Amino acid sequence: MTTLAEDLALALDLADRADEISLARFRAVDLEVATKPDRTPVTEADLAVERAIRDRLAELRPTDGVLGEEFGTEGSSVRQWIIDPIDGTANFLRGVPVWGTLIALAVDGTPVVGVASSPALGRRWWASTGHGAWTTDAPGTEPRRIGVSGVSQLADASLSFQSLAQWRDAGHLDRLLALSERVWRDRAYGDLWSYTLLAEGLVDIVGEFDVKTYDLAALMPIVDEAGGRFTSIDGAPGAHHGSALATNGHLHEAVLEALHAPH
Template sequence: MTADLAEDLALALELADLADAASLARFRAVDLDVQTKPDRTPVTEADLAVERTIRDRLAEARPGDGILGEEFGTEGGATRQWIIDPIDGTANFLRGVPVWGTLIALAIDGVPVVGVASSPAMGRRWWAARGMGAWTTAAAGELGTSGQGADAASARFPGARRLRVSAVERLADASLSFQSLAQWREAGHLDRLLALSQQVWRDRAYGDLWSYVLLAEGVIDITGEFDVKVYDLAALVPIVEEAGGRFTSITGEPGPWHGSALATNGRLHEPVLAALADGAIPTS
């Protein structure tokens, strides 16, 4: 499968290039058109343009594949399905905050096997495919590392750095991220989040894709959120898991299909699941 996924990963990276060009062209534009969707969330002209651009390229490159996108819904079958969030962090995008990006996944029989998260305003990208590891462009001041598994992207990103989650084993040493207090409050679990925050070393609300890629980079150890759709998560699953982490719902179901997410470095997953299930934080 790895050889086949290398071609899919190369296409996903190409799609991210197209998405970055479309989104950056409208970032911080003074005449940006913003509408409110029926669920009261914002959508910008850039969200729509990015998803159209990706869909048009997929129609040429993978006409037999299905597509599930945030803005234009589902078309085609689900055996091989591209899952797209054109701008993850739309609220940040429309306010001019640079923490946003495009999420592109390929799921086979419902399992995400390729994922790309591209954040052009921060000049960063993260990607993974099953059996090929998780990788990122080197940040300013970093020296990248090449190696097997970066082949699909090595020509484009010769300084790519392989990702690895942290080795933190105790909650008392862990760094916790979440999307927002309001999100946990509305889900009826704010008390459990606050209890967990008292047991960890540090808590911050990094939010959106940023929390998950920081976890894959090994600089935070736990992140979780509620009220999320599959397109918010699918691309991040292979990135986290290929970096050695674990990705489930808050109640432990694998995959991005369950309306909530919990990602950890793996070592902390069971203690956090238990804590969020009954509110009793185990001592560490």
């Protein structure tokens, strides 16, 4: 049996390996890009990062299961590593620096370790259950502990909603627009960055649709350990519901109520 500290150390090592691979191909003029059956893009870097992580896990945690965006589920265990090799692939292939690798370990379906690494931004965030959420502001700098904001009124809150298209396609654009009129400001920071801003206390509400387990699992411990709350848009716990609502905790019930109020 491994300790949580050992699992977190491994996740951070995996992130180092992922960053080396992905950053070397970022803004490469010969980057290979394909379209998956769901019409989303995948680059050679997505595939290479996930292969490298899986190879390392096969060596060091051979009895653990793995779920990855590009190569699916492998193995069956109460311990499962959940990998999004490049969260924000569309940004990556366009040269926008807001993207990163997400690495989680779930035990009995609950994420207990999470690492979000954004090498193009020079940033990394991580957490493990009971040990707080942390970040580094630049490579090689000392880690600092992070926490959510104390904002308690919607009128003072900053909202990040990922994209209008997501909410429109889910049939809830009217609810998003109604919520946006009740908050202080709204932005679409997007992908992992919205959640890390929330964990640092710089954004107070994040909501999105059309998300998979590998999009969310690594971010959940980071938000939770920073003092926030993470559910689906309907308030259900876990990363398996196809939607996400993360807040600083103080605002969660008010946001759920606002999103499900009669219109």
